[in-house]
Amino acid sequence: MSEFDDDSLLMLSGIQHIAFCERQWALIHLEQQWNENVLTVEGHHLHEHCDDPYADKSRRDLLIMRSVPLVTRRLGLSGRADVVELYRVKEEKTECSISLESEKGWWNVVPVEYKRGRPKPDECDEVQLCAQNYALEEANNIHISRGYLYYGETRHRHEVIFSVPLRQKTEELALRMHELFKLGMTPAPVYKRSCKTCSLFNLCLPGIKSAYQDVNVYIERNLDIP
Numbered sequence: 001m002s003e004f005d006d007d008s009l010l011m012l013s014g015i016q017h018i019a020f021c022e023r024q025w026a027l028i029h030l031e032q033q034w035n036e037n038v039l040t041v042e043g044h045h046l047h048e049h050c051d052d053p054y055a056d057k058s059r060r061d062l063l064i065m066r067s068v069p070l071v072t073r074r075l076g077l078s079g080r081a082d083v084v085e086l087y088r089v090k091e092e093k094t095e096c097s098i099s100l101e102s103e104k105g106w107w108n109v110v111p112v113e114y115k116r117g118r119p120k121p122d123e124c125d126e127v128q129l130c131a132q133n134y135a136l137e138e139a140n141n142i143h144i145s146r147g148y149l150y151y152g153e154t155r156h157r158h159e160v161i162f163s164v165p166l167r168q169k170t171e172e173l174a175l176r177m178h179e180l181f182k183l184g185m186t187p188a189p190v191y192k193r194s195c196k197t198c199s200l201f202n203l204c205l206p207g208i209k210s211a212y213q214d215v216n217v218y219i220e221r222n223l224d225i226p
């Protein structure tokens with residue numbers, strides 16, 4: 001995958017939208033037609049970490065960085081990480097550790113993304129965390145093997161392993177975002193089970209539009225319209 005320059009960077013958080021539905025991504029990021037739900041959900045989750053019992057701020061071997069700016073030129077995405085945790089490691093440098101000017105020793109880098117709800121049946125949150133991970137790896141020239149998703153509703157952390165399949169999926173989705181952005185194209189709605197949980201359902205009206213498209217296809221086929 002070639003590297004993207006500053007002018008080609010897209011919003012990193014959009015990768016969760018395109019993983020859920022290409023049309024949802026296009027409505028939000030191409031047409032700016034988001035409804036309040038999207039903004040509300042994404043805005044609120046930023047301070048969910050206040051209640052995270054795992055973020056033990058009293059530990060001397062843990063540093064917590066918040067709202068960390070991120071850029072991955074490999075995926076062509078930029079955004080922010082809710083939290084990046086740094087764990088002091090006793091041994092020598094590892095493949096995922098960095099040194100800090102202000103602190104002694106080596107520190108393992110672990111991205112943590114905070115979500116308002118509960119774990120989802122799909123991998124939308126995992127690919128977003130994985131995209132953040134690409135940026136951290138690139139910036140520090142390290143390899144990070146795992147991160148965490150924290151869900152406010154269950155108050156639980158879930159480990160995410162940055163496996164080869166998850167990395168491949170993340171790269172494919174990023175590439176698709178850039179393809180659609182270049183085309184400036186909003187895909188047609190395809191009504192599916194996940195539409196019921198889509199925050200843009202009322203704006204997209206997939207059932208009605210799909211039926212309307214079906215009628216058009218029927219008319220074109222039966223009236224022999226060129």
Ligand code: SF4
Nearest residue numbers: 021024195198201204
């Ligand atoms: S309602 Fe369905 S088709 Fe429309 S944007 Fe949402 S998930 Fe996509």
